[in-house]
Amino acid sequence: MTNAVRDVIVHYHIFKNAGTTVDAILHANFPGSNGAIEGEYPWDTLTSQDLLNFILDNPRLDVVSSHQARLPVPMHPGLRVHPIVFLRHPIDRVESVYKFERRQAPDSLSPSVRIAQNTDLRGFVEWGLSDAGTAVFRNFQTIHLAGRQRDMRSARATSADHLVAAARLSELPFVGLVDSFEESVSALQRKLRPAFPAIALPAETALNRSEGRADRLSVRIERIATELGDSLFDDLLSQNGFDLDLYRQATFLSADRNGRDVR
Secondary structure (H helix, E strand, C coil): CCCCCCEEEECCCCCCCCHHHHHHHHHCCCCEEEECCCCCCCCCCCCCHHHHHHHHCCCCEEEECCCCCCCCCCCCCCCCEEEEEEEHHHHHHHHHHHHHHHCCCCCCCHHHHHHHHHCHHHHHHHCCCCCCCCCCCCCCCHHHHHHCCCCCCCCCCCHHHHHHHHHHHHHHHEEEEHHHHHHHHHHHHHHHHCCCCCCCCCCCCCCHHHHHHCCCCCHHHHHHHHHCHHHHHHHHHHHCCHHHHHHHHHHHHHHHHHHCCCC
């Protein structure tokens, strides 16, 4: 007689990609059986094996969330892992990172907090694109999905990382978009319901959302471009070229799976 396969949801919580809201929705559905795993420092990463060990060591968990766990999805004969990944337009994400870091405790270990709290968005982006900047908004989503580099203070995406990230993105059974959050949550519910029949995922109001944030992505991007100026904005686009490609790929993947027209 074979043992039943255990279903586990893993939320790969990419920083500033609506992850707090996703976690809140999952927590409401699994209030006593969700957990989180992170490394010792904000810039650490966890391997697929680290994540697998945590899942196996906590057999009562239905949901695991992590900022630092990296793909590939753990494989085990007794597990069926359901990954959740949300992507975001990288330029929109930059401003969200800036506003988030400004709200953190001044004694945070994250080097970007001190910079954000002592300068404007333009100064923060200039620092982020300098040699001193971390990976937080230099193709960060590519670095996250590729999972090759281990220290987010010094990580820099390569063409090889981009190819790995794109391949992994295409293999994921679900990819959500921050800019189509309600639609993405509905698609996620349909994807998870065969394994979790009682699941109900309301598209709740986003948590950690910045006050005064424009609803339309194009308006937000245009305002950021104006604030940064042409030269710095173009540099920011260049430094996030891989992430822009992944965002476009995720948009088409989401449209194809949900029957939308993205032309």
